[in-house]
Amino acid sequence: MEFKNIQYVIDNGIITVTINRPKALNALNPETIHELGQCVGMIESNTDIKVVIITGGGTKSFVAGADIVAMSTMNPIEGRTFGILAQDVFTRIENLPQPVIAAINGYALGGGCELACACDFRYAADTAKFGQPEVGLGVTPGFGGTQRLPRVVGRGYGKELIYTGQMIDAQEAYRIGLVNKVVPQEQLMEEVMKTAKVIASKGTVAVNLSKAAINRGINCDVITGIAYEAEVFGLCFATEDQKEGMQAFVEKRKAVFKGK
Incomplete structure (x- = not known):
């Protein structure tokens, strides 16, 4: 299966899925979310896949959010449809039978933070940044952020991040429990793969x-x-x-x- 904005590699039962729109900082437009959903469908039906890793293409961004250019002209019906599309795909990721690890190599903002929260746990590069900046654009988080982020970090931190729209660095994300581990960027995929191999070796x-x-x-x-x-x-x-x-x-x- 080939995609325009998604790449994947399967190696010894571990699939690495890369959101690959580096010029747009891997922002999620409808086409990319549709492709991600198709990729999830392939994983759902492949019992040889034991662990899933999700990351972003390039070195700057995991996923910088939803594509604001695409959203800027949406009417209420289109906005709701876009939100439901992403929510459905993220929920399918959350409910994949296989463990899903987010390898956060850069910006995880808006939809990127929401995608990370749909994963089972998260490792971050020391250069990563996190936030839910939607209120600064006049909208709420729409891809599950109001529900998953408080469940991951607790109600207080979740509300603070969503209400202020402020961005936090990887160490602060680690302190509040948003990520499990912070490593130098050049070691991120090696560290994630090490954990994925341990999981893949179990029953x-x-x-x-x-x-x-x-x-x-x-x-x-x-x-x-x-x-x-x-x-x-x-x-x-x-x-x-x-x-x-x-x-x-x-x-x-x-x-x-x-x-x-």
Whole structure:
């Protein structure tokens, strides 16, 4: 599958998806979001993919936001349709069975910060910048930012970032829990790939079900959440991975998982 604004590489069960509009700082126009949705569809149906990495092309920007030039002439119906399009794609990313890591190599503003928050966790280059500047343009965040950002960093920090529209650097993003790790820019992809390989080496079914349980539990009460956890925990005992993982432990050897 070939795209105009999206590139991807699959290597040993790890797919790296790159938003590639460097001249526009990888801003998200409708065409790019449509392509990202098609790429997500390919990942959804490929059981050989164990981990997803999302990053931006070039060295300046992860995703600098939605394409303001494209938005500037939209009417209310078009604006709502654009927001729903992006929300749908980002929700599909959030709900991919595979873990998704955001490798934030530069500006993650507006839609870029919202895309990062739809990922499972985030590593940032020391040059990265974050923010939800939409109120300075007379609009609210529209790609899920009012919902996901406060869930990631807490209500207070989320509201402060959205109400002020201020930009923060990578170290501040780390301090408030928006990113898990900050590394020199030239080491970012190496560090992300190192973590992706660790995840890919584990029991694929167990990792995917753990993600499903976490996502389900965050959006419900704890009793409902742990009830779902009991179901997926039990389901694991029907897999070859469970038998291999526990047998390898007993035999004091490294497990070789097949994702079955």
